[in-house]
Amino acid sequence: MIIDGLCADYSSSYCPCILAETGECVVCSQVNGSDFCDCKISGGFCVQQELIRNGGKAKPGRKTYECKVSTIIHFDDLVFLRVQVPHELEMEVKRPGGFVFVRRMEDETWFDTPISVMYEELNVGSIALSILLRGVKTSRFANIAEGDTLLVRGPYTSGLLGLRHIEKQQAGKSLVLAKGIGLLPSMAVIRYLQSRHNEVDVYLDEGGFPASISKFCLDLFDLHYKPINILDPAGQLREEVKETILRFAVSGGTLIHVGGSEYVIRKIAEYIESVGLGSIRLSACNNATMCCGEGICGACSETTAGKHVIHRCKEQVNPRKI
Ligand code: FES
Numbered sequence: 318m319i320i321d322g323l324c325a326d327y328s329s330s331y332c333p334c335i336l337a338e339t340g341e342c343v344v345c346s347q348v349n350g351s352d353f354c355d356c357k358i359s360g361g362f363c364v365q366q367e368l369i370r371n372g373g374k375a376k377p378g379r380k381t382y383e384c385k386v387s388t389i390i391h392f393d394d395l396v397f398l399r400v401q402v403p404h405e406l407e408m409e410v411k412r413p414g415g416f417v418f419v420r421r422m423e424d425e426t427w428f429d430t431p432i433s434v435m436y437e438e439l440n441v442g443s444i445a446l447s448i449l450l451r452g453v454k455t456s457r458f459a460n461i462a463e464g465d466t467l468l469v470r471g472p473y474t475s476g477l478l479g480l481r482h483i484e485k486q487q488a489g490k491s492l493v494l495a496k497g498i499g500l501l502p503s504m505a506v507i508r509y510l511q512s513r514h515n516e517v518d519v520y521l522d523e524g525g526f527p528a529s530i531s532k533f534c535l536d537l538f539d540l541h542y543k544p545i546n547i548l549d550p551a552g553q554l555r556e557e558v559k560e561t562i563l564r565f566a567v568s569g570g571t572l573i574h575v576g577g578s579e580y581v582i583r584k585i586a587e588y589i590e591s592v593g594l595g596s597i598r599l600s601a602c603n604n605a606t607m608c609c610g611e612g613i614c615g616a617c618s619e620t621t622a623g624k625h626v627i628h629r630c631k632e633q634v635n636p637r638k639i
Pocket of ligand 1: 396467606607609613614617618629630631
């Protein structure tokens with residue numbers, strides 16, 4: 318695992334955050350106690366300077382908003398919600414990798430659930446969320462209804478890895494390989510790439526994911542896909558996937574997005590490396606367990622080969638190296 322970019326909050330309105338205040342910043346060596354500045358990778362924004370300007374304190378963190386549910390569709394185990402949100406939240410979270418933590422108003426003391434925000438046009442005063450009822454936290458949304466109030470905390474932006482590649486991709490060719498529930502966070506990527514005039518080929522391996530739900534999601538946004546099986550019974554990449562990747566590269570494709578487990582992402586990344594397609598840019602969904610989203614609780618932490626602990630809610634890691 319290597320770090321492939323700056324902190325997700327670098328230079329945002331939340332920077333410097335509590336990590337800079339406590340000397341644990343993931344970007345700035347000087348606020349962490351070093352005599353030297355080694356932030357040559359960062360551009361035009363000095364975390365230390367901002368911290369001094371702010372009296373040595375972190376900027377105010379994310380807020381929790383009380384938001385009304387304006388539309389709701391229950392479809393099998395999926396709940397599709399449209400939630401009215403303040404303009405400031407909508408503007409920041411409707412981008413690839415954008416997500417929020419939600420819980421129901423009556424569950425004030427319950428746990429937050431991190432949910433990806435759909436990419437769509439701005440200035441409509443609401444965001445769209447898809448919640449699959451799968452566990453202790455998401456099952457609380459089983460009987461949610463229009464007019465109910467949600468507590469929405471955000472915005473957070475590190476729901477994807479390789480974000481800078483997605484944001485750079487314009488009027489090019491992209492390939493999306495999604496497996497199972499990885500389809501849901503990948504839908505924002507597909508729609509974002511399409512909005513930037515990219516030709517996007519979508520391949521979906523439904524795996525154990527209910528076919529009715531993937532059809533519902535794709536129909537909702539009029540997205541087309543080709544079915545594929547990504548892994549064989551031995552857990553290796555199938556030939557049809559390898560051929561699809563090679564055909565894509567030969568035809569001038571430049572970005573592959575993988576919506577799947579860490580294992581699937583690693584298998585595809587290894588294959589791309591092994592056939593010398595280093596120029597293909599890779600992005601993937603961020604499967605880390607998100608809890609605080611602020612680099613503090615440690616739920617999303619991993620240790621790199623260099624024995625450096627990183628927090629995947631903050632630091633973008635290279636999908637080729639997970
Ligand atoms: S989610 Fe808490 S440290 Fe990343």
